[in-house]
Amino acid sequence: MNVLIASPEIFPFIKTGGLADVTGSLPKTLKKMGADVRVILPKHKNIEEQGFPMRYKNYKFSCPISQGFVDGEIVESEYDGVTAYLVEKDEYYYRDYLYSTPDGDYLDNAERFVFFAKSVLEAIKVTGFVPDVLHCNDWETALAPVFLKTTYKDDPVLKDIATLFTIHNLGYQGIFWQYDLHLLNIGWEYFTPDYLEYFGKINFLKGGIVFSDIINTVSKKYSEEIQTEEFGDGLDGILRTRKKDLFGIINGIDYEDWNPDKDPYIPAHYNAGNIKDKGLCKKALQEAFGLPPNGNIPLIATISRLADQKGFDLIASSLEEMLSYGTQYVVLGTGERRYHDIFTELSKKFPRSFGIKIAYDNGLAHLIEAGADMFLMPSKYEPCGLNQLYSLKYGTVPVVRGVGGLEDTIIDYTEEPNKGTGFKFYKYSEDEMLDAIKRALNIYNTQDAWRSLVKRCMNEDFSWQRSAKEYLELYKKAIEKHESR
């Protein structure tokens, strides 16, 4: 089985969120299972600076964008034994950010990702690596299946390629005004509600949903939720029309990167059999945030993009009450400027119990997972969520809202004390969230019960093995579907 995975970000090359973790670690597991899996992503600015090998093999191409042709080059690289193709086009990708600055999206995002989608198809032709399945991820790659079935449909090299489209987050759809249609070089007949039109605009993600052979999201629950009006973001109707081709596969995590027993970013190592030294990590974390290093104070944490999706309005409005329970709380994140301001103010108001670092800091993220007692994720919606899975491994008890992947991966301790791996609430409200935190604190104060809960969390297994097998099954389904057309 030959598979090409296209994604706008792939760890360890570049990462802004969970998408990079998934598209970086899934290929490694698939390869171990015998598939020839390669990846393709744009050559963003700081990839080169990190010293990855860059092999220029004269894989040059030119593709139509509007009235003219745009040139690009595919550069070959690799990580952990996986071959990677990087689309070099400095005019589009040599920038400080991937998609947007703190002040908003790049204005030429439509053109940047039309070009990327076309580059993926051109790369197949110039490199000669012709996959059985092209696996696209999120709106930035969603047009590749569209082009395969329109502009490139008679191309002899490309015509047998099946497509799987994975939606990692329906909240980001790539919506642009209709006058950008010329960039795609497809006709106005595709600007209808059955295809790319969406309330008078062009919707890239919708294109991926309509044109791909098979579709999936990153948890079963989320695959159901997005077919409802509440979570469907205006696309629930079109998703329902593809119900029988829509699946949910929970993300795995990479225990090579996330393992408290050998994590290079933390000051002491521990495992489910011996959690004593988690306390040393806690102390280091309290110090890193300038909080009193007291092992008895329950320490709650969040690592996240500072975006509405992640429940930061709820956190901001209930922070004072949460701290009044005698907790400490730390946040690591970057994102919307208004949250930078709100949380910076709050940290000045509560310097001994609340700390925020506005940064993207992978090492600190590891220390937080190791040092905190509880991990708070009150998401409005959560396709899968990775941090609660890292938290389980690090014995940091998740307190989550039961939506999407959070619902699928965490069992509520209050409901099922013998199986529970965290604390859940459902209604998006301060009261319910604070109630879940209070339930967690009650158990925290019962040392033995807490210790066995922590160990149970650490023994959970969300490695890629099972999920990668499910992806192989979906690839086969995509091939069958493509052949039967």
Ligand code: ADP
């Ligand atoms: P999403 O993809 O919606 O942002 P996930 O929970 O699926 O959320 O994945 C987020 C990933 O990004 C996790 O690996 C998390 O540790 C990481 N992350 C998010 N913000 C930061 C940050 N400021 N610094 C370091 N890592 C971060």
